[in-house]
Amino acid sequence: MGSAGVLLGAVAPVALMVATGYLAVRVLHLERGPLVRLTLYVLVPFLVFDQLWRNQAELGGAVRLAAAFALASAGFALLGCLAGRVFSLPQPARVSLTATTAFPNTGNMGLSVAFFALGEAGLERATIIFVVATILLFSFGPALFKGGSLKEQLKMTLRLPLIWAVILGLLANAVNLKLPLNLGGGVHMLAQGAIPMLLLSLGMQIAESRFAVSAYDLAASLLRVLGGPLVAYLAGLALGLSGPDLVVLLLISGMPAAVNTYLMAAEFGGDAERTARVVVLSTLLSFVTLPLVLGLATRVAGAG
Template identity: 50%
Template sequence: MTAILSAILPVLTIVLIGFWAGKTFTLDRMSLSRITLYIFTPALVADSLYRSPITLANAKGLFLAFSLTYALMGAIAWGLSCLLHFPAPIRKSAIATSAFPNTGNMGLSVSLFAFGEEGLNRAAIVLIISSLLVFSTGPAILKGGKFSNALKFTLKLPLIWAMLMGFALRLLPFELPFQLDRVLEVLAEGTIPLALVVLGIEISQSSLRLTRYDLFASTLRLLGGGTVAYGMGRMVGLEGLDLQVLVLQCSMPAAVSSFLMVKEFGGDTVRTARVVAISSVLAFGTLPLVLGLLSLS
């Protein structure tokens, strides 16, 4: 229990600081989110790939298991939405919030506090995989557009170029002069606190009115994602820390990108925004359960 609380309480404390800041000050949420998305998170990804001891076999296993989880969660959300006779906009929103976990600010943070630097390195790999899948297939799923257009959109993402930078630095036969690689390291160290503060600010300015749909969608994301990920991970042969990080990342609340994708490509924006906020709050109750079960596996 001490280990679980040590992983959750620091994250919750920083989110609450952001919540307080959002209620106390007039802040530009968009600017803070863009700084996190375009500067700090790419720096963390590049630095993790540059220094991480993770092997190609690890990355391949995580990619396959997450891809299967992503596809199955989308299919489950679609099937349940049809069974419950949801209108098309709500059905799209259910797919987005179920299939797109918050592997960024929330997932990276909890993985770091739960599993240390090795867990963070693997969580960064899952973040890259989820970004590739979500932004290359999400637009086509929600809008029905061409895959080529979705691919062009994906190639504009800073995370993709951060990934290539990390690999390029890793392949260099020499160290960068004047400690230039420290730039990435310093920026990476600021990613977790900034991302959590931004998450707290987002929650402080969101509606938390709970409806039956919000509870349904949040439960599907928080408990369904980890359950499916465990099954897919075991099926492809993941073990140990790889499996634990995969399950933890897939147990995260709905990603802010769910709302952005629905707003851009179709769906119920009001319900999506509520599920993102509510699942983020409920996650502090479900994640200790997930971590407790992972400690027994």
């Protein structure tokens, strides 16, 4: 298989599962809500716990990767904020642009593409980024859209099963936990269910969204899928990342806008309609841009 086939092979399985979720809504008229709740509150915490528990990444490298993504996220937010000011957008649209630029889809798309592109090594690194991104999203997302005290943001974060999965997973790894009666196998099987369910729910989200394209939607989507890797490259260089760490950082940073940005815009304020359109359009564009980002990242990092 040529290099183009390898790159497309990382995205094609993702596209298949997203398309299946889309058809499940259009043909079978299935409801997305229960699937999303099951995935976010049960399967994803199992995935995070399982990956952190089994993760063999060197601690210093994991911390450096997490720090690089946190630094890149600050750059994403700054990029979106500056773009909103340059184009004199109204406040709700400016907030939404900052959010869709700052928060990539590290869950539905990020974990899946990293796994199909780089296998378990990619998934391990993508999970580290996913944990950091989730903490940033639920810590700063509500404040970005609505404001609120640090205490309120902390209470919201601590209510998430994901946060406790992070804590328990790190503890299990530190003490080299061994579960009896092959319960670890059960945990791993539940964890494996998260990726297809994430992608099915994303396809269902697209099926339920109205699709329209304006100049704002296209610009905001391109800012996310193309501006993100550029900012991440600078952050990665600043912290000395190379090899698979840099590849995964750039790949995840080229993901479309996180679906949760729409949920937060609808719940806390911002331009929810524009946010939804950017989530959908950036997702569709990413099926074209991600193979390019992956190819360039592999060359730049020398990990091909």
